[in-house]
Every structure is written in structure tokens, then in C-alpha cells.
């Protein structure tokens with residue numbers, strides 16, 4: 001697959017139903033992570049266009065935002081663990097994310113974003129357990145790698161992988177600021193899509 005920056009992309013829509021059927025059916029890749037983890041920055045850097053909105057954007061917070069590439073759909077899920085969200089919002093969000101991870105037949109895999117600098121939060125741990133419970137293939141994308149020196153980055157990666165346990169089989173350190181890891185992440189996404197066929 002060429003870099004995503006060179007592929008056409010089209011916004012399909014924002015959907016409140018986690019099982020909203022996409023036509024035509026194509027493999028789907030969902031992006032998820034804590035609010036503020038750097039998800040929209042990473043998606044925009046990967047795609048080379050400002051398609052994803054930050055978690056801070058009002059509205060659209062509990063919807064699936066779907067983008068179509070020629071051979072797959074990218075599903076941008078709202079960030080979880082937003083401290084200021086109401087209980088009702090948190091429940092809606094949980095239902096949406098659970099629904100996607102558990103129920104979407106076309107889901108080829110998940111890109112799960114984690115800030116390289118911080119141990120996984122309670123919400124992150126719960127997410128990891130859910131991915132494992134439903135047997136979802138997850139690639140961890142560590143974000144904001146540019147915030148650490150090379151030596152500290154390697155140490156942080158090792159520490160994070162240890163904290164996350166054996167469920168994580170694949171991880172890439174990325175930075176949307178410098179472009180680190182973006183070709184590698186694209187390659188991993190391509191592999192997930194290939195394995196879905």
C-alpha cells in the first residue's frame with residue numbers, strides 16, 4: 001500500500017449506531033484511545049489531510065466518524081476517559097466503543113493509541129481487556145514519541161509493553177509532530193487489512 005497521504009479519502013459520515021452498515025463492505029480499521037492521546041493528530045498526519053477532529057471539538061463526540069479509502073474504511077472512535085464527560089456521556093461512549101469492538105463483522109483490526117510517556121490508565125487497562133476478550137487484533141501506536149530522547153523512548157517502550165502484558169503483540173512508536181513511525185504504522189495497517197481478506 002502506498003502512503004495514505006497519496007490515496008484518495010472520502011468522509012462517509014458520523015454515525016451514532018456502532019453497527020451502522022457500510023456499503024460497499026470493505027475491511028475496517030478502528031482508531032481508539034484516551035481523549036487527548038493524540039489520535040486526531042496521528043490520523044491527520046498519517047492521511048496528510050486534516051480529516052479528524054480533536055476530542056475537544058463539541059458535538060460528534062459519541063459518533064463513529066467513518067472515512068473511506070479505496071480498499072478499507074478508517075473508523076475514528078471518540079476518545080475515552082475524558083475527565084469532564086458526564087456519566088451519561090461516558091455510558092454512551094462505552095456503548096459505542098463496546099459495540100464496535102464486539103460487534104462489527106468487518107473490523108479487521110484496531111489501532112490502539114497510548115501516550116508513550118504514561119503508564120496505562122484504568123480506562124486503558126479496561127480497553128486492553130476488552131480487545132483481548134473479543135479476540136481483536138490490536139496494534140499499539142505509542143504517541144508523542146518526539147517528547148522523549150531516543151534512550152528514554154526505548155526505555156519507555158519497554159516499560160509500557162511490560163505493563164500492558166502479553167495481549168499486545170505489536171507496537172510502533174509514533175510522532176505526528178516529526179513523522180516518526182508513520183510508514184511503519186501504515187505497513188501494519190496494510191497487514192491487518194490483508195489478513196481480513
Ligand code: GDP
Nearest residue numbers: 035036037038039040041054055144175176177
Ligand atoms: P486527541 O484528543 O486524541 O484527538 O488528541 P489531539 O490530536 O487533539 O492531541 C492532543 C494534544 O497533544 C494536542 O495539544 C497536540 O498538539 C498534542 N500532540 C498530539 N500528537 C503529538 C505528537 O506527536 N507530538 C507532540 N509533541 N504533541 C502531540
